Amino acid sequence: MIHIYTGDGxxxxxxxxxxxxxxxxxxxxxxIYQFLKSKESETGEVNALKKIKKTIKTIxxxxxxxxxxxxxxxxxxxxxxxxxxxxxxxxxxxxxxKVIKSKKYQIIVLDExxxxxxxxxxxENLVLDLIKNTPVxxxxxxxxxxxxxxxxxxxxxxxxxxxxxxxxxxxxYARKGIEF
Amino acid sequence: MIHIYTGDGxxxxxxxxxxxxxxxxxxxxxxIYQFLKSKESETGEVNALKKIKKTIKTIxxxxxxxxxxxxxxxxxxxxxxxxxxxxxxxxxxxxxxKVIKSKKYQIIVLDExxxxxxxxxxxENLVLDLIKNTPVxxxxxxxxxxxxxxxxxxxxxxxxxxxxxxxxxxxxYARKGIEF
Numbered sequence: 001m002i003h004i005y006t007g008d009g010x011x012x013x014x015x016x017x018x019x020x021x022x023x024x025x026x027x028x029x030x031x032i033y034q035f036l037k038s039k040e041s042e043t044g045e046v047n048a049l050k051k052i053k054k055t056i057k058t059i060x061x062x063x064x065x066x067x068x069x070x071x072x073x074x075x076x077x078x079x080x081x082x083x084x085x086x087x088x089x090x091x092x093x094x095x096x097x098k099v100i101k102s103k104k105y106q107i108i109v110l111d112e113x114x115x116x117x118x119x120x121x122x123x124e125n126l127v128l129d130l131i132k133n134t135p136v137x138x139x140x141x142x143x144x145x146x147x148x149x150x151x152x153x154x155x156x157x158x159x160x161x162x163x164x165x166x167x168x169x170x171x172x173y174a175r176k177g178i179e180f
Numbered sequence: 181m182i183h184i185y186t187g188d189g190x191x192x193x194x195x196x197x198x199x200x201x202x203x204x205x206x207x208x209x210x211x212i213y214q215f216l217k218s219k220e221s222e223t224g225e226v227n228a229l230k231k232i233k234k235t236i237k238t239i240x241x242x243x244x245x246x247x248x249x250x251x252x253x254x255x256x257x258x259x260x261x262x263x264x265x266x267x268x269x270x271x272x273x274x275x276x277x278k279v280i281k282s283k284k285y286q287i288i289v290l291d292e293x294x295x296x297x298x299x300x301x302x303x304e305n306l307v308l309d310l311i312k313n314t315p316v317x318x319x320x321x322x323x324x325x326x327x328x329x330x331x332x333x334x335x336x337x338x339x340x341x342x343x344x345x346x347x348x349x350x351x352x353y354a355r356k357g358i359e360f
């Protein structure tokens with residue numbers, strides 16, 4: 001089944017991680033892909049997995065060393081270009097397609113994949129195609145701002161996270177253990 | 181700081197659990213209270229904690245053996261009454277107050293506590309009082325439908341989970357690893 005967490009509010013990635021945490025308890029096999037995130041950036045979820053990997057082997061996080069142009073300090077260097085980012089995204093979606101087909105995992109999270117479409121880095125059809133080719137006994141969880149009409153139509157669960165209040169407006173920025 | 185996850189959509193408890201999962205990675209001390217839930221009911225999150233408790237000791241889940249009248253099969257028995265539920269809720273909130281004051285935990289989740297107010301089991305003031313007495317260096321996360329105006333006013337982060345689509349409408353009910 002297809003799950004979408006979209007909207008401008010806090011809790012999209014967090015809810016996807018929570019679903020994984022819950023699924024761990026039932027020994028489901030889980031694979032998380034984080035788009036638009038660097039392999040190098042340290043986050044709570046990656047650290048938590050390192051800690052538990054001796055006792056729990058049913059969960060995996062993958063990143064592709066992609067950075068959003070806004071957050072990327074590399075974009076001033078010669079090694080970074082939006083063109084390269086787009087290429088990397090297309091390649092990684094092709095990897096995901098194979099993993100879905102392999103039926104190795106029961107839960108597959110595609111974190112921030114919706115942004116890759118809503119910000120114009122990849123075509124909507126690539127994501128719709130992943131959705132269409134997901135067997136009904138696999139849970140595919142897509143997160144990100146700006147889910148399209150067609151994505152919503154093809155999903156089973158859709159929640160919009162609506163921001164009512166966020167301390168960033170009081171200039172309190174991302175905090176360790178809370179936002180990452 | 182105070183976080184509220186409210187609204188009718190899927191993802192409130194799940195986001196709170198995801199926040200805990202992330203915080204585990206940074207060795208924060210976490211305490212989860214689940215209101216209106218029985219100690220006996222088996223859930224993914226409780227199972228997951230059992231699995232990791234040898235490697236990670238910084239997280240704890242507490243329940244009070246409370247059941248919502250709607251889900252409670254006991255409510256036909258002589259041992260169950262809404263009056264007793266209310267008493268139990270008042271007692272558990274008093275426990276939470278002590279735990280907040282002890283400063284033993286950096287993250288405290290009060291799962292479904294908002295429902296205890298919106299469904300009329302306890303008075304709003306009891307929850308507002310917990311919020312008011314939470315030091316700024318503790319993250320207090322409240323979940324549940326029907327956050328009141330005053331709760332929202334006193335919170336730092338508020339996200340409304342809006343249901344856009346849910347398969348319950350196609351008569352697909354709670355599934356293991358997904359809804360619990």
